[in-house]
Amino acid sequence: MSKSLSLQEQLLKSGLVSNAKAKSIKTEKNKQVQQKRHHKVEIVDEAKQLAQLAQAEKIERDKVLNQQHQAQTVQKEVLAQIKQMIEQNRVPIDSKNAEIAYHFTDAPKVKTLYVTENLRDQLAKGKLAIVKAESGYALVNSDIAQKIKERDATKVLAWNEPQSKFSAVEDDPYAAFEIPDDLMW
Numbered sequence: 355m356s357k358s359l360s361l362q363e364q365l366l367k368s369g370l371v372s373n374a375k376a377k378s379i380k381t382e383k384n385k386q387v388q389q390k391r392h393h394k395v396e397i398v399d400e401a402k403q404l405a406q407l408a409q410a411e412k413i414e415r416d417k418v419l420n421q422q423h424q425a426q427t428v429q430k431e432v433l434a435q436i437k438q439m440i441e442q443n444r445v446p447i448d449s450k451n452a453e454i455a456y457h458f459t460d461a462p463k464v465k466t467l468y469v470t471e472n473l474r475d476q477l478a479k480g481k482l483a484i485v486k487a488e489s490g491y492a493l494v495n496s497d498i499a500q501k502i503k504e505r506d507a508t509k510v511l512a513w514n515e516p517q518s519k520f521s522a523v524e525d526d527p528y529a530a531f532e533i534p535d536d537l538m539w
Contacts, residue, residue: 432505445493458484458512467491483513
């Protein structure tokens with residue numbers, strides 16, 4: 355039977371290392387072992403430290419990449435939810451009767467959406483909102499606009515959030531006087 359050769363013997367046999375070099379490495383190794391045994395000194399293995407450092411860096415890099423991947427996945431899920439909410443709750447616009455131009459801003463540009471008088475009134479009262487959809491702009495109810503705004507505020511372009519009917523001023527000298535319903539300006 356052939357006896358398995360050590361790495362040193364294999365290197366010597368293949369001619370990659372000379373006898374003198376092999377002996378010097380062996381004596382250096384023995385010196386380190388003796389020094390460690392007699393003086394209880396820790397011998398620093400630089401290759402081992404570098405390997406551990408590289409492993410720690412790889413683990414940290416993998417953690418960062420995993421966090422980025424998870425953030426991208428969450429962002430995709432949120433966008434899919436928003437798209438689904440818009441498509442399911444879109445208020446249809448009657449294009450034949452939509453003659454009133456409703457202006458709103460989309461980033462630095464002013465955009466126009468033609469709506470009916472009823473839709474314009476609902477937009478003004480905050481019952482409807484204009485949101486950015488994949489295929490342009492859509493009208494949705496205020497509760498859906500609130501849900502979209504919670505997920506991504508940049509998707510809600512025009513929404514007059516409903517407020518109290520009148521904001522009462524404490525020191526209003528005309529608070530006791532009612533405005534007549536038939537008053538025309």
